[in-house]
Amino acid sequence: MDEKSSEKAARAGGSNQPPLRILLAKPGLDGHDRGLKVIIQALIDAGMEVIYTGMRIPSQAVILAAEQEDADAVGVSNHSGAFRELFREVAAGLQAAEAAGRRRRILFCGGIIPPGDIPTLKSWGYRGVFPPGTSLEAIIDFLKAEAAALEKEGRP
Amino acid sequence: MRKDERSRSLESGKPSDARERQTPSGIPIPLFLGEPDFLGETGAGRPGELPFTRGIYPDMYRGKLWTMRQYSGFGTARETNQRFRYLLAQGQTGLSVAFDLPTQIGYDSDDPAAAGEVGKVGVPICSIEDMEQLFAGIPLEEVSVSMTINASAAVLLAFLIALAKRRGMAPSRLRGTLQNDLLKEFVARHTQRFPLTPSLRLVMDVLEHSVRHLPHWHPISISGYHIREAGSTAVEEVALTLSHAVAYLEAARARQLPLAAVARKFSFFFAAQMHLFEEVAKFRAARRLWAHLVRDRFQIEDPEAAKLRFHTQTAGAALTYQEPENNAVRVALQALAAVLGGTQSLHTNALDEALGLPTEKTVRLALRTQQIIAFESGAADSADPLGGAPLIEHLTSAIEERAKALMAELEARGGALRAIQEGLPQRWIAASAYRLEKQAERGERIVVGVNRFGSAGEAPQQEVFQLDEKLEPARVEEVARRKRERPGGAAQAALQRLKEAARSTENLMETLIAGVEAGATLGEMMGSLAEVFGEHQGDW
Incomplete structure (x- = not known):
């Protein structure tokens, strides 16, 4: 375990902290994965560890994967308009896990999201909502800032 | 496309609309300029002549304008039918059906896998009753219908044929296009259901059936659009699309189908992205490259078979x-760019599609954009108006050469099918997408209003189309009720028969049509096929 941690630290560029583990998922039937694939590469280049579930994954499986992979953050993407249902399920599942004593995970999302839906998503627990045109830098900065805030709370 | 008009004008060698065109100042506009010797070095030739660099018809848009075909579908069959009638009343000249994701992948609306997706990106069609509602009051022998459907294309075509028969219309009179291009699904679009081999078999069953029975039907639209939207360059778009076309023709050869007849059935589908000149050159290069492939690789002499006819959609990714x-x-x-490049049909995106589904108002503006180009700009007055311009000829040749080199690389790796299974084109596309994004990030690629001259942080003030949230539960109940009330015996027998046919090598189309007529649903037929073929598993 110690060995593995130091290996991670080395990959993160010598910092003492292990790299952030980011789980990315596309729940539902949507096949638009361009944005997510670009983000995967950008996060890896920024020294983070990325676990990608692939497409057509049920919401429950996203929650399970977050658990099993011990992800610091969970990001979901949708371009089919089904996000109102799917993102609600993912957020509710993670909240239930947290209520049952699991650690808090940073939740964020992106895709085709009408501006009017952003407040709703925030109210569900999505700390970051990233519509088209978001810069990669903005997403990386968001994850770092959120992780630092979690750290202050006392990262398990 | 009206074949009769075309052949008339081809035979006479004269434009079917002989009216002289002139500029607003009264200067006559020739149909085209530049004799073969003028364009000799590039082999561009004349419009309507091999290798069709300058367009596939001698008279281009003077003979017939491109088809204005807006992709549309949402909610339910009834609502989509209303939008279709609205678009036809506004002067649209063909229909293009957008199906919802459950329909595209082969789930009925009441399937748990469909939850949240019913009626969202298109219309749900699970049975012949749905198809009947979708086209109510629309004469299918007159209006050509394009259907963006792939994994379940054979089933949707079976619905349409069964509907024609129910209306007392010979299916041979159906006109339109089926997307039915599974290779690009694996590469970029991702609505595949079955593994690659049975997916290709279904494509070829549809192709074979259409060659034999549907003279006015284009059973495949080989698509670079989604490859481009997924992030490829224009060169990769051409190379991958044509390598897929080659793979389908090779599959036709393996089935011993008449190759010229199959190639005549092909249609293509490309994106129109932002760089005006590269895009115009891309369409010209694709035409020339395809004409050479048809003649040189497949030894097809028929010039009709060497014509690359294509639909274009403006780039969603650029919105x-x-x-x-x-x-x-x-x-x-x-x-x-699409018009200057000689497209046969065109969809213009609505300005609000990066935010959600378009409103009626933005859809109308998108259609009006085409009408303004067609009737006010003069772009349709002459064939290949940019042909002969040094930059355009240079870019055309450069795209052709580079696309050929990529196609050779795919061949060296064992051809398109093998490359797809190894993930090679997928990696090319992902690398290009990342490069493009980084270029925008560094400000090397300017996106006005986003990374330059933007009002950063300001939320867009745009009215967004609201889909009625009550439609999905009502739809789910309706499909479930229909299945309950249906006499089950005939449908079950048809599904058994379908599984037997799937295990053999026979063409599945007749069995699917019989299944539709016996009341079997889309989800049931696709589910039966999945029992035999398996579900696609793998790296997405």
């Missing part, structure tokens, strides 16, 4: 969420 009104200008430039 910005920020300052969405700017997108109207982007769409106009992209549409102009």
